Amino acid sequence: MTVLLVEQNVRQALALAHRACVLENGRLTLTGPAQAVLADDRLKRAYLGL
Known part of the structure; x- marks a missing residue:
């Protein structure tokens, strides 16, 4: 089953996703895998402000 989740809170969305x-x-x-995407520096810079 596939679920498309659109969410403003990146950490919350990726906590639910594989x-x-x-x-x-x-x-x-x-x-990629949710935890790898969350750990990616490009995501951190663009969306998490780190």
């Missing part, structure tokens, strides 16, 4: 895809301006920029 895999994640990140779209930026309609393009797939990052995909």
Whole structure:
């Protein structure tokens, strides 16, 4: 089963997911296991402000 979850809270969304895809301006920029996506520096810089 596939569920498309659109959520503002990245940490909460990835806590629920096994895999994640990140779209930026309609393009797939990052995909993989949820924990790997959460640990990716590109995601941290762009969306978490770190």
